[in-house]
Amino acid sequence: MTRLVVLSAGLGVPSSTTLLADRLAAAVVRRLGGEAEGRVEVERVELRRLAHPLADRLTTGFAGEELAAALEAVHGADALVAVTPVYAASYSGLFKTFVDVLDRDALEGTPVVVAATGGTPRHSMVLDHALRPLFAHLRAVVAPTGVFAATDDFGDAGLDDRVERAAGELVALLSGTATTRTRPTEDERLADPTPFEELLRRAGAGPTG
Template structure:
């Protein structure tokens, strides 16, 4: 299983990276079978290469590796600072370079940081539509952290809940259990050329061949 974390913070250290790290830890707490350390992509380190790729159409090697990592992820954590009531331009530019089918079906946990709680819905009106467009499977809980939220229990609870949801989404589902022959025989219809006329306690329905039903109607 491969967990990839995309952090679009512009400073070092940054609250965006801090939130990304806490979301990662919460996910790993409920993902015991993860074999390798998560891969963290700091988008600010790729800013010049993103601009080059947008202009030339050819990604430099480090950017190409980051895009490939996102495309190969079994789970993705994406965190952005809020600029002008939306995701940052650098964050959007990075995901503009992702192939339109690369994230199809990939579980994604969304996070954002800002200076005020007034932007708390940015995860819903900006981030969630972006990843829905990319056909990713966005987990129900997105986490927004305003400056005053750090150290509050409410933020810690949201982080734990979101990490748990992503971990559950990344776990492989059990294969469907095949019917044995006895079960298949029990639920199979008695005839494909009959008419269902009444309930049958043993099998749910009583099936009468059309010829027999027609003869009964003529005799009435």
């Protein structure tokens, strides 16, 4: 069972960003053999619903219930589709805020497709100049094809091709990784503490980098 999380930072209702996210999700699910067959489980994270909880998280330092569930979903994802609208030549502030409050290692080794929407194709480099370095920082494995959809692209067959190519790359990356994640959750870390003698040894051993 592959856990696919689809992250969308679209704000409109309906949203072209969420529409692109849905197309990518559908293409990935089809290649993995379908949801009904129990091969893949899709969880959608719509950041619009989390705008207030994210602001609260910034001011209080802890995530409310709904946001904590979304962060946990991303942490547990086998693969991620991440889609943002382009604002001011980059990913949106809401999208970045969600990434800001992710655990540092939440996406380590996770295959990711990056995608973005914008009013004009002249923003398409945002994929490679903003999204790709951001996910590289998180040590995610980003699929070679990113998908950018300007308004015009929703009437162009080329978009489907790119969606299919990106979905195929994501599935190929998945086959190269273990399907069960080994990153410990917060609960697991607390259940398996570092013994104090080891902490003493580390304190005396010098900087760990």
